[in-house]
Amino acid sequence: MRRRTFTTAFALGVPALALGAPALADGPPAAWTPARSRALRDRAAQLTPRMTDRARRLMAVADSERLVDAGTLERAIDGSQHECAPTGLTQWLGEQVTDFTDEDLAIITGLFLMEWPMLHALLFEPDGPQHYGPDGEYTKAITKTFRTLQKFWDVDGSHIRLAAMHSDLLVDVDATTALAELLFELPTPEARELATEVAAFLSQPKFGGGRHPLFSFNAFAFSDQALLGDEGLGSKIIMGDGMLQALDALGLGDVAPQGILAHEYGHQLQFSLGLGAEEQSPEATRLTELEADAFSGYYLSHPRGERLRNRRVEAFLYAYFQLGDCAFDDPGHHGTPNQRAEAGHWAYDLANAKGAKGHVRPAAQVSTLFREDLPEILAPDA
Template sequence: MRTLKQALRGIVFAVVLGVGVTAVPAHATPADQARQTVEALDWARVDDFAARLGVDHDELTGDVINPDDYQCSAATPVRTWLAGQVADWTSVDRGYANLGQQLVVLDAVLFPAGTSFGLNGEYTQDITTVFRDLKTFWDIDGSTIKVAPLNSTILLSQPRLSRVLQLLFGLPPQTIDPVAAALVTIYDQPQFDHGRHPFFSFNAFAQQGGLEIPGVGVIPDEILMGDGVLAGFAAVGLGDVSAKAIFAHEYGHHIQFRRNLFESDLTGPEATRRTELMADAFGSYYLTHARGATMQWKRVQQFEQIFFQLGDCGFAAVSHHGTPSQRLRAVEWGYNVADSAHKQGHVLPTLTFADLFDRTLPELVAPDA
């Protein structure tokens, strides 16, 4: 879903705009004292880290895509479930939650580790299997892609938080370690499920490798799978297909990286919508193909809901992924390409599939209001 650049942009906005400096009451709790320690640090320096990486902030572009042309409701079951999980948070809680989510992302991208997927490892077999199959299904070399979990264990680890914060701020351990310890105190509170709240890892994304970061090395090609988003789909009855469907979509982004498929005449939200819908179609084609996951119609209807429920109505945002209906149409198109093929044992080359998709894209995103 998101790349490292988007994650870095997110941390700037979450920290600078989401967490204000607050007065500490006379009878301060440990969490109040921790916030005082955290907010004494100049979090705006995260901008400096982003600038060193050549990262600019995303801008809202205006209504490039006219919302009045489309039927769109983002109140899908999984989004409604997530909203319910955070409904009792205060504005301060939400600010620290946003920060925590971005720290989780940065830790996973910079230091990918672990082979267990799901809050209790329940999706490990699904992800291991689908990754192995995708590497032989599509005509790209997937052997260099690092697959790792996206989980919130960093938020209760002072050493791991210190490691990330030292990279972000370039400050010595004696300055950073107390801040990291304070963050552990903040996240180890009941409203955050003592650091295990699904909000922190409600994400999954593909990261293109090649960026060298001093003190870390070269970032590999990665797919990071969030425990939180998998928990959300399990909660709405789609746990059976969620891991494979989401992973197949993220692998589709790596096809786009390798084949230069992010290049097009489109810009802003329309460009992102195209690449996201194409990744949906890549995923659907694999999931239903006779040489892929060979899912039957009942399960097709389930995985269609995964993509449908992750649609959004952010028509003016560069991160716009397509409306729920558009994502559903892209998935159904990929299914039909696989299902109607004359040679069921033949897998289309990635560039051929992408060309077919681009020719169909105007129909997939046509106004439906």
């Protein structure tokens, strides 16, 4: 009965049986068909322009950390366009999406599916105990690092909440119904219909049954005071599984969970200390990003932090944010990989300077020193 009602009411132009795909918990989903794919693509095209202002504002929170956007994905799928960032993360991502079709791409980008787990984490997590990595493989490293960071820095971080972002959120129809309502201002039954169809789409093996790393390929930090005053969401750091899996696959599993978290924690230090960018410019973004790298590098290499060797810290910083865009000719999106590695090197020297004797400098002082030395850090690619 329910199926029939939905079909009549929302006529996506596909057969009733296909439309009312059973919830995943009821057993294997009905086979995905080209007709359903076309219908979902057409639906996505209708919905794209209906994205709400609130969704746009919330999505902007992760802008500075967004490594994969529609353009990146398109280039990754079209293997002939790898010249923008030829190694590391881009190559890895390209290997994960070889069997995606143009129609898949239109559905994923048209419905902003790469943003759904991010929006859910932003609005609703942490809702209970969190695990990090699809199977909790990074839980220990991340929770331990978070505790250590809170003790390491002199700035009070007890208000910061840490949450996970999982790709399989996309096949949780209850959760995604709420997101479809928010994104496109759909009435609940129509939002649920869309959420059900999205879950069925992503249950295809090539999307890992909804666990594909593409959909959680990010980590970010935000605070009400800096970014979301009217939302009342507090201060959070969100750690996406996909990003952790990618860096692990590149042989950086011993440093990436700690390094990414320490970078996002660095943004929280900036929020608390009022060090955020005052204007929206490439130079301002580059400064705050490189400074977050410096906070991260200082913590990673400090004897009272992670005590890692400089080589590991540099390897991490070089790989992290290597992805993204063809923006290396944009004078300052995130800084070039060389500049990021240089920020790490600078932080290593500061953390291990003669006479430092394990003393941890106040975060504000690290920032002041960093900003004084910024011209030299930029020099390799200035």
